[in-house]
Amino acid sequence: MTKIEKKNLAWGYLFIAPAIIGLTLFIVAPMIFSFIISFTDWDMITSFKWIGLTNYQTIFTDDxxxxxxxxxxxxxxxxxxxxxxxxxxxxxxxxxxxxxxxxxxxxxxxxxxxxxxxxxxxxxxxxxxxxxxxxxxxxxxxxxxxxxxxxxxxxxxxxxxxxxxxxxxxxxxxxxxxxxxxxxxxxxxxxxxxxxxxxxxxxxxxxxxxxxxxxxxxxxxxxxxxxxxxxxxxxxxxxxxxxxxxxxxxxxxxxxxxxxxxxxxxxxxxxxxxxxxxxxxxxxxxxxxxxxxxxx
Structure with a gap:
């Protein structure tokens, strides 16, 4: 890869950086966080309580x-x-x-x-x-x-x-x-x-x-x-x-x-x-x- 191609590639990454950062912070990260807390009992006030698959079991069996x-x-x-x-x-x-x-x-x-x-x-x-x-x-x-x-x-x-x-x-x-x-x-x-x-x-x-x-x-x-x-x-x-x-x-x-x-x-x-x-x-x-x- 030539210097010009590397420079153009760097500018390309720079221009798409805001979109990637926004996607990561406001979509990917919340999705990962929600997936993790789906295995917990959390009321947004007290600390997390890990309960495994209990939420999913309750949804399909008792709800x-x-x-x-x-x-x-x-x-x-x-x-x-x-x-x-x-x-x-x-x-x-x-x-x-x-x-x-x-x-x-x-x-x-x-x-x-x-x-x-x-x-x-x-x-x-x-x-x-x-x-x-x-x-x-x-x-x-x-x-x-x-x-x-x-x-x-x-x-x-x-x-x-x-x-x-x-x-x-x-x-x-x-x-x-x-x-x-x-x-x-x-x-x-x-x-x-x-x-x-x-x-x-x-x-x-x-x-x-x-x-x-x-x-x-x-x-x-x-x-x-x-x-x-x-x-x-x-x-x-x-x-x-x-x-x-x-x-x-x-x-x-x-x-x-x-x-x-x-x-x-x-x-x-x-x-x-x-x-x-x-x-x-x-x-x-x-x-x-x-x-x-x-x-x-």
């Missing part, structure tokens, strides 16, 4: 809330991810049209995704209010009785899903960017074969957009498996623990009950679950994703 939180989190993910992805993808197709003022609509539909979640939650709690909420007032025009949206066992998950769809502007923008990169000659080829809009959508748009759809779905899945704000701000895990999401359970164990070692064990179990779910999604979607430059 009923653990299995309930796993169930409600997966139910929320199974319902939310397809609804948000389908809605945002169809919305992106509509906003990809070349009509006057379409940029205004793109902005309006994207804004909810960048709003603070606390403000969004308060807004939707007002909309869902069973006494004076806007949604029940709207249903009243059709003589539909008011619904207990956030306090009904059957309606609370659909209510949170609707809110998530309203906040799906991020996936919509990514899909919109991908749609603008689909070659026009593919649509022209479908027209020459006598195909219509449905044929264009199903045989051109969906295959060409499948990598982006997959990316949005995976990112959304990872995010929804870590749902917390909905339970913390809007439902407090209710009604009857139907929104007692896994991350909310970790929060309760750590900061309400003071069992930081137990909460760390829960967090590492969630990490393993996310890794397994993501690998399974990649494995079973391998034949469903089309890459234009891929040679098979």
């Amino acid at each position: 009923i809330d653990f299995w309930n939180s796993i169930k409600v989190t997966f139910i929320f993910a199974i319902v939310q991810v397809p609804c948000v992805q389908i809605f945002s993808f169809l919305l992106a197709n509509l906003l990809n049209s070349k009509v006057k003022g379409v940029s205004i609509f793109r902005t309006l539909f994207y804004i909810p995704s960048i709003l603070p979640f606390v403000a969004v939650a308060i807004l939707w709690m007002f909309i869902y209010n069973p006494d004076f909420g806007l949604l029940n007032q709207f249903l009243g025009f059709f003589h539909i009785p008011p619904q207990d949206w956030l306090v009904s066992n059957k309606l609370v998950i659909p209510s949170l899903v609707i809110m998530a769809m309203w906040m799906g502007g991020g996936a919509m923008i990514i899909s919109l960017a991908g749609l603008q990169g689909v070659p026009n000659y593919l649509y022209e080829a479908v027209e020459m074969d006598g195909g219509g809009r449905i044929h264009k959508f199903w045989y051109v748009t969906v295959p060409m957009m499948s990598p982006i759809i997959f990316f949005n779905a995976v990112m959304n899945l990872i995010g929804v498996m870590q749902a917390f704000n909905e339970a913390y701000i809007m439902t407090q895990g209710g009604p009857d623990k139907h929104t007692y999401f896994y991350l909310y359970m970790i929060y309760q164990a750590a900061f309400k009950e003071g069992h930081m070692g137990y909460a760390s064990a829960l967090a590492w179990i969630l990490f393993v679950i996310l890794v397994i779910v993501t690998l399974l999604v990649f494995r079973f979607s391998r034949n469903l994703i089309y890459y234009e430059a891929e040679v098979k």
Whole structure:
């Protein structure tokens, strides 16, 4: 290696040093620390008490809330991810049209995704209010009785899903960017074969957009498996623990009950679950994703 190459390498390490230091201090080190204390009984005040695998044994054998939180989190993910992805993808197709003022609509539909979640939650709690909420007032025009949206066992998950769809502007923008990169000659080829809009959508748009759809779905899945704000701000895990999401359970164990070692064990179990779910999604979607430059 020449002196110039060594100098360039040194400058390269210097420029990436802040990112490496930040990654080490704020991600890697806390992960290592949480893994260690997951084998302890620690309340953040007294000294550590090493208890080995007791936390993990308790989680899998004696903690009923653990299995309930796993169930409600997966139910929320199974319902939310397809609804948000389908809605945002169809919305992106509509906003990809070349009509006057379409940029205004793109902005309006994207804004909810960048709003603070606390403000969004308060807004939707007002909309869902069973006494004076806007949604029940709207249903009243059709003589539909008011619904207990956030306090009904059957309606609370659909209510949170609707809110998530309203906040799906991020996936919509990514899909919109991908749609603008689909070659026009593919649509022209479908027209020459006598195909219509449905044929264009199903045989051109969906295959060409499948990598982006997959990316949005995976990112959304990872995010929804870590749902917390909905339970913390809007439902407090209710009604009857139907929104007692896994991350909310970790929060309760750590900061309400003071069992930081137990909460760390829960967090590492969630990490393993996310890794397994993501690998399974990649494995079973391998034949469903089309890459234009891929040679098979």
